[in-house]
Amino acid sequence: MTAAPATPALPTTRPAGCPFDPPATYAALRETAPTSKVRCPAGMDAWLVTRYADVRAVLADRTMSSRGASSVHANPNADLDFEVSPGSIIQLDGADHSRLRKKVIPEFTVRRVEALRGYVRSLVDSHLDAMLAGPGRADLVQEFALPIPSLVICELLGVPYADRAHFQRQSATLVSTDATREEGEQAYDSLSGYLAELFVAKQRNPQDDLFSRLSVAGLTMEELVVLGLSLLVAGHETTANMIALSTLVLLEHPGQREVVLASPERAVEELLRYLSVVQWGVLRQATSDVQVGSHRVRAGEWLVAALNSANRDEEVFPGADKLDFDRESPRTHVAFGFGAHQCVGQQLARVELQEALTGLFRRVPELRLGVGREELEFKHNTLVYGVRELPVAWG
Template sequence: MTESFPVGRPSGCPFDPAREYAAYRQTDGLTKVSTPAGVDAYVASRYDEVRTLLRDNRLSSRFAPSDHVVPNADLSQEAEPGSLLQADGAEHKRLRRLLATEFAVKRMEALRPRVAAMIDERLDAMLAAGSPVDLVQEFALPIPSLVICELLGVPYADRDEFQARGAQLVRVDGWTEESQRASDELNEYIVGLVLAKQARPEDDILSRLITRGQELGTPLTVEELVSVGVTLLIAGHETTANMIALSTLALLRHPEQLADLRSDPSKVPAAVEELLRYLSVVHYGLFRYATDKVPVGLSTIDAGEYLIAALSSANRDESVFPDPDRLDLERDATAHVAFGFGPHQCVGQQLARLELQEVLTRLYARMPTLRLAVPFEQIDYRVNTLVYGVKVLPVTWDAPI
């Protein structure tokens, strides 16, 4: 009997992935499951399997990463032109090549003072307004939104144009008329932005993609630029915003480790890596399609079959991370796969690290008495979305004397 793919979280610790993964890791070979999309798929749950399969070019990314948890998803559709998440082979390399420079470590480090200033500005506003506040709306969401808007050349005043629509598009409980409307409206907005930058390039990612493509003799079409723009806009704030809020909650639940971190800011980079591993906010894994036979240990994925690379399970693999269900900010977690692995590894991961590092350094230094304003048990979580997080995070702090 084929098991059902685990959609949801355990009722105990909200930071843990579905408990079925631990059982999958103890079995021989891959586990076959039925998915909400209406197809069966193999689940790669062990760390080594996930890394090996995500770099195998016989496994295509032609479907959206979360299609396996979308009820009756339409798996007959072709990838959209310019889709960084769905392109394979030479097409994917072309897109990555154009984008790689934008998110290189050196360029991201040059951005650090600006990100720090944005964070301090938000903290100044929060301290001036006083507590309690919803940390999601007042801090976790604005920070990455401000950053990605500036990088892409999107007016921050237009953030409502993409935040609400982006939130609709990362839902995994089925494609609706509202989803289609959100997609159409967001695409229409980015089309206008792209056309404006083609006419008058500025100092931003979209403008540089336009000019770099022309210089390399591989110019991106408007359709491709729109696809890249939508992907970066949504991914650039959804994942990091949820990591900021969920990391804050996790650290508030581990006050001794938080106190140690506050006393020694040099530990922040390592703490970010452990939080990425421990929380694994892309909690339903990545969906792949076999274009050829792929042997995996005792299992074989035949051409035409599907795979789910369970990132959250790989990051809790006991053979790689001892006592994996424990948050340990002293752990060396740099080998985690929270950003995926292989050719499709998150292109913006250095930006996400930078934002998280500056948040952990500044938030708790400026608000040393930060704490939940409601009981922990009352926190509500975002389960039916591609990216896991909290819906609302009420916090408070003591006013300075």
């Protein structure tokens, strides 16, 4: 008898010398096996969904549970039998999820976010002032990409910016796939304790911020803490990585900078599609039998919706591996997910990216990479892809 072939591992290796591209295996899978079984780092098998249409269908399907979000399949130390915490806006389903989302969605409407644009622009200018007053060299991650979204989310939520080092450090542990289970639990407990104290203070002395409004919104303390943690971590981690990685792309495509300055909205959408920094995809679990592409997925089985593969689908985005700011309908990408769990803060992320990139290249047109590209260290072991440091120079 011939042994059954082993289930292939979830593709994780990016093409050599191509840090902006997802694993090359995705392109082949989209052609030959767009929904196929893989073995995930967490130890379970899942259906890997790679085509754009199928990814959107999975994320829009209300019978698909999001209890495994965010990307627990990518963590070798994951506990797959966990109970979803009250307040987890990214993991709860149905009425529980809708109730929480209705509490926060008014804070992130286009109108509310546009009202913050002037504040974001002032932050960009002040950080550029500080950079330009220096020696002509800087780490763009620490001096620009990370502090701007951190300041914005602190302002919006009502978190003291003086505490940023604490929540940034704990957030980095939470999104690392190399952290042990003990390290992850310690980081979670540390942030949870911090937020519990903050919410008690908000209840006693409410201010004009989101956490103050949530503190009197009828949620339990556990719900407040878990919801607050989700908003705080997501509010700076993804945007900071997108700012730095987008800057690196534009340093390597200097001819595209003028397009960014002339049409930042279109340019940002294409960068979101091209980079797709949620690098391990979005995990779902079928709650009933369902057809995905040509495969019948059974109730209880896991699925990984590969966002970065969907955003490189040639049937939807011709020339998908090329950065193309003239692309038609770039906003059809799934970088923010799709369906009921689509990122609630996507409008804020767009404004931050638009203001950061236009401000940077308008005021520092001679910006260049301060080291060889081969010296950069990329975040291959985190849920959100990016670059750890980005040395730049000017003048």
